[in-house]
Amino acid sequence: MLDIKHHGAVQGVTGSCHELFVDSDQSVLVDIGLFQGAETSGSGADSNSLEIDFDLSAVQALVITHVHIDHVGRLPYLLAAGFTGPIYCSKPSAALLPLVIEDALKVGVTRNASIIKACLDRLASQLVPLEYKEWTSIPLAGKGSSVQLRLCRAGHILGSAYVVFRVKNSEVKTQGKRYHDVVFSGDLGAPYSPLLCTPQSPYRADQLVLESTYGDRNHENxxxxxxxxxxxxxxxxxxxxxxxxxxxxxxxxxxxxxxxxxxxxxxxxxxxxxxxxxxxxxxxxxxxxxxxxxxxxxxxxxxxxxxxxxxxxxxxxxxxxxxxxxxxxxxxxxxxxxxxxxxxxxxxxxxxxxxxxxxxxxxxxxxxxxxxxxxxxxxxxxxxxxxxxxxxxxxxxxxxxxxxxxxxxxxxxxxxxxxxxxxxxxSAHAGQRDLLNFIKCMRVKPQKIHLVHGDDNAKRTLKGLIEMAHPECEVVVP
Structure with a gap:
């Protein structure tokens, strides 16, 4: 299994931020969200902590699943910390993201127009909009490893995506294949949400990072x-x-x-x-x-x-x-x-x-x-x-x-x-049944599932149901 560090959405449902290590020296961030309410991250950051409190030396790129503030709110602080890599997201998210960041800066940082413009210009220079379902190679500084990225509709808000990473390196070999597929769900939407296409499960996932907001209950149709x-x-x-x-x-x-x-x-x-x-x-x-x-x-x-x-x-x-x-x-x-x-x-x-x-x-x-x-x-x-x-x-x-x-x-x-x-x-989130179906409909099931983005009871309940349905799968709650 590839190493994944969780920098947010561990002790609750906000501050989403996860780091996938392609190898020991190189990683990709998925989301860089703001903590809200009484929630804290696993590193002890409270809801008022905005600075990036983890090492960025390995980070080669950022992937944004969608533009809600609890998934992108610390992006200006990531840029201020010196991150200069590509920022990938869907084309609709690329159209919406500058509005979110501009508002976040005005509300929480400054109303100085020149500072806001400088941040938005910097963001625009690093932003890489992607179409859904197209594979894109992420450039890595080191040799010997490669990682491709594919965005698929998540049905949460317009532009939302779950992320498929295909990682290849000398240490990875899964079921006879020379690659390892890691899926990050982001926030999955409920089926038949207004305006949005229903999310379809990926064909395979060797490793899955799954949200669990409503892991303990179902929604009405x-x-x-x-x-x-x-x-x-x-x-x-x-x-x-x-x-x-x-x-x-x-x-x-x-x-x-x-x-x-x-x-x-x-x-x-x-x-x-x-x-x-x-x-x-x-x-x-x-x-x-x-x-x-x-x-x-x-x-x-x-x-x-x-x-x-x-x-x-x-x-x-x-x-x-x-x-x-x-x-x-x-x-x-x-x-x-x-x-x-x-x-x-x-x-x-x-x-x-x-x-x-x-x-x-x-x-x-x-x-x-x-x-x-x-x-x-x-x-x-x-x-x-x-x-x-x-x-x-x-x-x-x-x-x-x-x-x-x-x-x-x-x-x-x-x-x-x-x-x-x-x-x-x-709720714009998938219910318990939808989360279980997301796994069930994969032709090749994940060997390991990380449950994030949920209260303790939601994660605990969902973990038990997944283990019953897929006893061969290791389910961890970071």
Whole structure:
């Protein structure tokens, strides 16, 4: 087996970073993510630790599975530490990555335009966009070893990929072959996610690094979770309150827009709510507010990458529908309008749906909405994604039904009187069954599996199920 060091996503689901050693002197990094919430890395770095705390002398290249901040957030610090090698990712990810890094720099580092431009120029000079399913050779400094790279659709967000490395050196010989295939799952998506092609398992893997976010549970199917989304919204909107949906700017926001467009399309002229004056409102009358400049920019890039959408989405477009830019959507860009909207929703008697970042309520514009509206009984908070330990989102889920339940923002308590719901089926991650099927559908099964990117119970549960199904396979939890 080839040596793999795990620099993140070991004690939780953030900070993804793994180092595959091609030989004793040369390696390739997979992801360079930011730690979030209360999670720490195996090396003791806490959620505020951004500097690269491991040796980079062997690293020849970086491969990015997708552009979520917990997979790319420490990229500026990698560049600052002197990394000058190629940075590989899919072509859609290459279009989205500069937006993510620019925002990360503005929020966490500096708003100095010249510094941001210098970092983005440096990134552009090292970025190598790849098409899916094409083999690419990674240049190595030393002789005697070679490694090829292949990206395959992961179905998590647009541009997401799992990575296949084919390593050849004098020490590698697997089942009579002079190469060793190592697969890094990145974040795998659930089948039939909106806009995205369902991930297909690789033919073979000698070694597999597998995420385990939902290793202890399954998701509802697409039709069921859309039905639950509609029912949750109908219930929430029935008393003319505001529904707050914390969502990541990339991936989840676009997925929700896609599903909301379909719900409205299927329920035209059907009542969903009444104003306090007794006026009946139909689905097509509901205001949908996207309050995230970054989400707006991502959505524009998503629209420009429609050739990477799945067949269902392409059919909707060809029929004249606009899955991500329909008329009920209002996008808020500037901060002044954001504050005016928060104030308006505190006073209004007309139902509205607000989608704003961040997905775990750990920052971003959703915080101002929560501060203003959590105390109102007519309002709802609808979680559609994973809430990591130590984040305000997790606290809202834990304490909303407790007497005098509250959440802390900026050192102040905010009482939770709003109704709180969670639809786990809208996670962009594969469920337990999907993770097991990813292995099952490989024609040549891995001899060793590393479980990462999951809470302890998720990894423990998934490990037991894999060992039952594949007793010949060694399953390790780093």
């Amino acid at each position: 697409r039709a069921t979770r859309r039905k639950h989304l509609q029912q949750s919204l109908e219930h929430a909107l029935s008393d003319s309150g505001t529904v707050l949906i914390p969502a990541f700017s990339i991936g989840r926001t676009q997925e929700l827009l896609y599903e909301l467009e379909h719900i409205i399309h299927q329920n035209k002229h059907k009542a969903v709510s009444q104003t306090r004056s007794g006026v009946s409102l139909n689905w097509e009358d509901i205001d949908i507010i996207i309050d995230s400049p970054l989400a707006s920019r991502f959505t524009k890039v998503y629209l420009s990458l429609a050739n990477y959408w799945d067949d269902e989405a392409k059919r909707r477009v060809s029929s004249g529908r606009h899955p991500l830019s329909f008329e009920q959507v209002t996008t808020i860009d500037d901060h002044a309008t954001h504050l005016q909207t928060v104030s308006y929703l505190q006073r209004q008697t007309r139902p509205a749906i607000v989608i704003a970042a961040s997905g775990m309520c750990a920052g971003g514009r959703i915080v101002n909405y929560l501060k203003a509206l959590l105390g109102g009984e007519r309002n709802d908070v609808l979680f559609v994604g994973y809430q990591a330990a130590g984040t305000p989102g997790r606290d809202i889920l834990r304490f909303h039904d407790k007497p005098n339940g509250y959440v802390m923002f900026d050192g102040e308590r905010y009482v939770i009187n709003a109704k709180v719901q969670q639809i786990s089926g809208y």
